Amino acid sequence: MSLEIRHEQGNGYPTGQSESSLGREHNKRSLMRLPRSLTTLETWGFGLTGHLLWISAAPAIHAALGPQAIFVWLPATIVAMLLNFQMQSLGRHWPEMSGGTPNYTARLLNNYPWLARYGAIGYFFSWLAVTTINALIVTALIQANLKPLGISCPEILLKIGFTAIAFIVAFSGTRALSILHLCFVIPAAGFLFVFCTQGIGWLLISPASPGFFPSSWPSFSFVEWAKWYFFAVYAAYACESAASFVADSKRPRETLRFLSFAAWLIPIVYLGGSWVMMRLATEPGLKDDTFLNLLAAAKLFWGPGASFMVTLLIVAGCLLIAATAVSNSPRVLYQLALDGHISPVFAVVSPQGVLGPALVLTFLLSLICLAWGDIAPLVMVSSTAFVTAYMTVHLGLWLGRDRPEVLWPWWSGGFFLVETVVLIVGGLAWNWQDLLIGLLLPIAILAVDAAIRHIAFPPFHPAWWIKLYRGQSYRISKDFVALQVGILIFLICSTAAIAWVIRATLDGLPGDAADNLLIVLVITVGFVGVAIATWTSLPQVVSMNEAREGAEHLFTIALDAIVVLDETGVIRQTNPAAESVFGIDATGLIGRHLNKLLPGLGNQPERWLSRSEQTLNQPDRNSRILEVAISDRFSQNASLSNQDLQEYVAIVRDISDRKQAEEALQKANEELEIKVEERTSELTHTVEQLQNEIEERQRIEANLRAMQNQIIVQEKLASLGSLTAGIAHEIRNPLNFVNNFSELSAELTEELFEKIENQAERLDPETSEDIAELLTDLKANLKKINQHGQRADKIVGNMLLHSRGQSGQWEATDINSLLAEYVNLAYHGMRAKEVSFNITIETDYDDIGEVDVVPQDIGRVFLNIINNACYAAHKKQQEMGEEFSPLLDVRTRNLRDAIEIRIRDNGSGIKPEVLDKIFNPFFTTKPPAEGTGLGLSISQDVIVQQHRGELKVETEVGNYTEFIIILPKKLGELKELKK
Amino acid sequence: MKVMVVDDEEDIQSLFKQKFRKEIKAGQIQFQFCLSAEAALNYLENDDEASIVLILSDINMPGMNGLELLRILKEKFPDLKVFMITAYGDEKNYQTAIAYGADDYITKPVNFDSLKNKIINLE
Known part of the structure; x- marks a missing residue:
């Protein structure tokens, strides 16, 4: 759709203005872009308007200056040509820009935004005034033609009608206006060029020619010239109007190219035409009347038809200029x-390319001009605005001289100075009040714009217009043909009726006047007719289009791919996708039977499946798989049942990529599964490793805990040990005295006893006996003390x-020999204490090699247990x-990771009630003097805590007791930790 | 033969005198008792030290301990024999005493029979 949000500024043109940046932001969000709807020819038509303006301007100048008018036209022509080339260059630089000259200038003057706006608005005003001026001219022409007939002319109605007609067409769409314009511009411009060239030719060749050059050049002042x-x-510079339509053009380059063509037409019209007028329109009394001046010149070489053609030229010219x-x-x-630069509301465009708000403002200003009504000051004011606008153009070109797209900047600077002089001298020569109005008018319009920008009236803001345009969608009338026919009938009937009325009216008139009036009316009616036609049917046509x-x-x-087949299956129409699917261009496809391409389909389309998969074999490509959907047979028009018009539509989709993708997906899936399996096994492996690690860790933790226990026990023992050691040593000192003095006293008692025995005869026997008895008791007591x-x-x-737990050193020890040593020691120790003691010792030593132990401590354990046994x-x-x-039975055994030592006696065993107490410290079953109750407690500490082994007991009351010591072989790590 | 006994316990004097009364009577042994290491050193430095052959010293004493005394004695009077007599039969004290040059290390309670033998063997 043509309704789209404008998303970029033309060519990313930068602006330095802070004030306009807000408006710019707004533009980006809400405004629309002008559709590129005009053909090259239509934009060319708009580009010829400036040339037709010569018709309005030339007669006045010639009436005033005579032959000297050429010297006015000559520089104007040169500057106008250069301007055309200049705008072509700028247009190539900014192909997205609409509006042409003033807008290019505004960009060149972006450092001077107010100057840029002032110039552009001046240009805008001078163009809009043209509509009114031409409406006034045409009205005057009709009035002049009707006057001799005595018919009163509806002057105001005509003025408003001729002003409004172009706007009416314009509101129905740019396209309608441009086509209408084109219809009239070709004959009008044609007549003008023929007038100029034929006139020159006639002047050169014809025997009736008054001579090419004038006989004399009357002198005139600079003020006159200015x-x-x-x-x-005002006329000559306006020949660059094609530039305004570059943004509308479907081919902007072609539109811009026309500017150079238009440039070369300028001298033909402005110099050629003026020359013809200078030499041929010399009759006195012509004054500045356009019709009479042109007619005077044209009738010499056009003969009697001249009046008709000049009228056509003027009327068509005026209407065309208004349209442009x-x-x-x-x-x-x-x-x-x-x-x-101005309120964003003016950038709103309808889907038909109608610049609604801008058109409304233009129309209102035109009506104000019309209300003013006087041609001369209107021309003066708009000329002032036009000259001022071009001064800013040339100033802008000079200021933008560093830009590559600006041509001849120094010439522009010169033109600016000349135009300044012309404005002041010429303007004042005309009328200082009009000059002032012309200079102030753009400022007034800018003030209106500022008001529009700030007043909260909905139509002053883009949103209102956008809503309006969005809501207004032209629906195609249900019976468009009937509507069209109705309008045509109406137009033909009214034209016929008007023609009948005109003929009836004009019958009595002299030939020329009747003809002239006829042409004015015909063109006007034509214009109105086209306006009505476009107004009513163009939206429909646009919608249909x-x-x-x-x-x-x-x-x-x-x-x-979509292919349309006839009833036999031959391809009649294809789309680009079909060409790429089949690899054959449209010309190769059309006329071919579809089953030639897809042999899987039969000859007769009636028998084709509505949906199937076909293989397309191509010589130079891989075979493709196509999904083919065939429509039911249908007629192009349901109301016709003619067999010849029956068609099929086949929709063909290349699904080989999809098939391949599916296969690839399948493969990828399989690969994925394999990968998943691999990954799973990897994961399983990892999990196993982790489990192992965890177990290892647990083992280490268990070790650590055991270590901790050992350390705690040892700490306890150490603290207890250091305490007991301290106490023990201190006890030993008094014990030293107790033992020695008791022993000594026993000896002394013995000596005393001997001495008393020697002196026994001196005592009475009874006393002696008492003394002996007392001494014996005393000696026994001392022995007890000593004991x-x-x-x-x-x-x-x-x-x-x-308490001496840590004293021993770890070393690799032959457990068998250590055990044998302590068995021997214990046996002899017992023998020394008890003479009656004897025991049978049986030993069975397995090959257990060396084990890391603390031999002193292990030895003490052996000694203890063997002593007990x-x-x-x-x-x-x-x-x-x-x-x-x-019987004492001692044996060792080599287990895999440990050694086992069994020490067994055949004593009376351990009673069950004490079995769980035997490892407690200070528990003993021996009589008080014989055991300390610490032996097994120490043994358990040594075996379990220190050596990480086991100490177990098996017993049967009355039969045996067997202590089992298990020592682990690998104590290396424990040793490491201990260090 | 003159033997010096260094011990902070006074009772040790009576014990030694009684245990060795025969030897004392026989003039075989003479005892010189000191109640501290300082007193012992003082005696040795001021009196005729040559008559002292053996010193029996306790370890655990207030002031200078027996091991310190041992070190000094072995420095100043290298010819003197020194036996350490102590209730502390532990490895550390024993090693230190041997390192300082103790001639014997006897643990309490003292076995006087073996002590007698050792003293007699010195001669």
Whole structure:
């Protein structure tokens, strides 16, 4: 659709203005772009308007200056030509810009925004005034023609009608106006060029020619020249109007190219035409009347038809100029609004390319001009605005001289100075009041714009217009044909009726006058007729066109190949997608039977499946798989049942990529599964590793805990040990005295006893006996003291052993020999204590090699257990007598990771009630003097905590006791930790 | 033969005198008792030290301990024999005493029979 949000500024043109940046932001969001709807020819038509302006301007200048008018036209022509080339260059630089000259200038003057706006608005005003001026001219012409007939002329109605007609057409769409314009511009411009060239030719060749050059050149002042140059500029400079339509053009380059063509037409019209007028329109009394001047010249070489053709030229010219002005002026506003110079509302465009708000403002200003009504001051004011506008153009070109797209900047600077002089001298020569009004008018219009920008009246803001245009969608009338026919009938009937009335009226008139009036009326009626026709049917046509374009667009951009087949299956129509699917261009496809391409389809379309997959074999490409959907047979028009018109539509989609993708997907899936499996096994492996690690960790933790226990126990023992050691040592000192003094006292008692025995005869026997008895008791007591002192010393010694946990060194030890040594030691120790003791010792040593232990401590354990065993066996023997034979059985065994030591006696065993207490410290079953109760407690500490082994006991009351020591072989890590 | 006994406990004097009364009577052994290491050193430096052959010293004493005394004695009077007599039978004290040059290390309670033998063997 043509309704789209404008999303970029033309060519990313930068602006330095802070004030307009807000408007610019607004533009970006809400405004629309002018559709590129005009053909090259239509834009060319608009580009010829400036040339037709010569018709209005030339007669006045010639009437005033005579032959000297040429010297006004000559510089104007040169500057106008250069301007055309200049605008062509700027247009190539900014092909997205609408409005032409004033808007290019506004960009060149972007550092002087107010100057830029002033110039552009001046230009806008001078163009819009043209509509009114031409309406006034045409009205005057009709009035002049009707006057001799005595018919009163509806002057105001005609003025408003001729002003409004172009606007009415313009409101129905740019396209309608441009086509209408084109219809009239070709004959009008044609007549003008023929007039100029034929006139020159006639002057050169014809025997009736008054001579090519004038006989004399009347002199004239600079002020006169400036006065008329001021006026000539208004026509000649306007030949660049094609530039205004570049943004509308479907081919902007071609439109711009026309500017150079238009440039070369300027001298033909402005110099050629003026020359013809100078030489041929010399009759006195012609004054500045356009019709009479042209007629005077033309009738010499056009003969009697001249009057008719001149009238046609003038009327068509005036209407065309009005049409161009109506198109050109809003475009200036549109581009100014886009560039942020004026209110954004003027940038609103309807889907038909109608610049609604800008057109409304232009129309209102035209009506104000019309209300003013007087041609001369209106021309003066708009000329002032025009000259001022071109001064800013030339100033802008000079200021922008560093830009590559600006041509001849120094010439422009010169022209600026000349125009300044012309404005002041010429303007004042005309009328200072009009000059002042012309200079102030753009400022007044800018003030109006400022008001529009700030007043909160909905139509002053883009949103209102956008809503209006969006809501207004032209629906195609249900019976468009009937509507069209109705309008045509109406137009033909009214034309016929008007013609009949005119003929009836004109019958009585002299030939020329009747003809002239006829042509004025015919053209006017034609214009009105076209306006009505376009106004009523153009929106319908546009909608239909849009619908058709939409359908064609869908057909063209469809990704699926669409082929239309006739009833035999021969391809009649294809779209671009079909060409790429089949790899054959449209010309190769059309006329071919579809089954030639897809052999899987049969000959007769009636039998084709509505949906199937076909293989397309191509010589130079891989075979493709196509999905083919065939429509039911249908007629192009449902109301016709003619067999010849029956068609099929086949939609063909290349699904080989999809198939390949599916296969690839399948493959990828399989690969993925394999990968998943691999990954799973990897994961399983990792999990196993992790589990192992966890187990390892747990093991280490367990070790650590055991270590901790050991450390705690050792700490406890150490603290207890250091305490007991301290106490023990201190106890040993008094014990030393107790033992020694008791021993000594025993000796002394013995000595005393001996001495008393020697002197016994001196005492009475009874006393002697008493003394002996007392001394014997005393000696026995001292022995007891000594004995218990020894016992205390033994306890202290054992306590000291208990506390000496850390004293030993780890070393690799042959457990068998250590065990044998302590068996021997224990046996002899027992033998030394008890003479009656004897025991049978059985040993069975397995090959267990060396194990890391603390030999002192392990030895003490062995000694302890063996002592206990011997003690138990001996005790039993004492109870049972000689028939019992004590037995000590010592054996070692090599387990895989440990060694086992079993020490067994055949004593009376351990009673179950004490079995769980035997490892408690200070628990003993021996009589008080014989055991300390620390032996097994120490042994358990040594085996379990220190050596990480096990100490177990197996026993049966009355039969045996067996202590089992298990020592792990690998104590390396434990040793490491200990360090 | 003159033997010096260094011990802070006075009772030790009575014990030694009684245990060695036969030897004292026989004039075999003479005892010189000192109640501290300082007193012992003082005696040795001021009196005729040559008559002292053996010093029996306790370790755990207030002031200078027996090990310190041992070190000084072995420096100043290298010919003197020194036996350490202590209730502390632990490895550390023993090693230190041997390192300082102790001639014997006897743990309490003292076995006087073996002590007698050792003293007699010195001669």
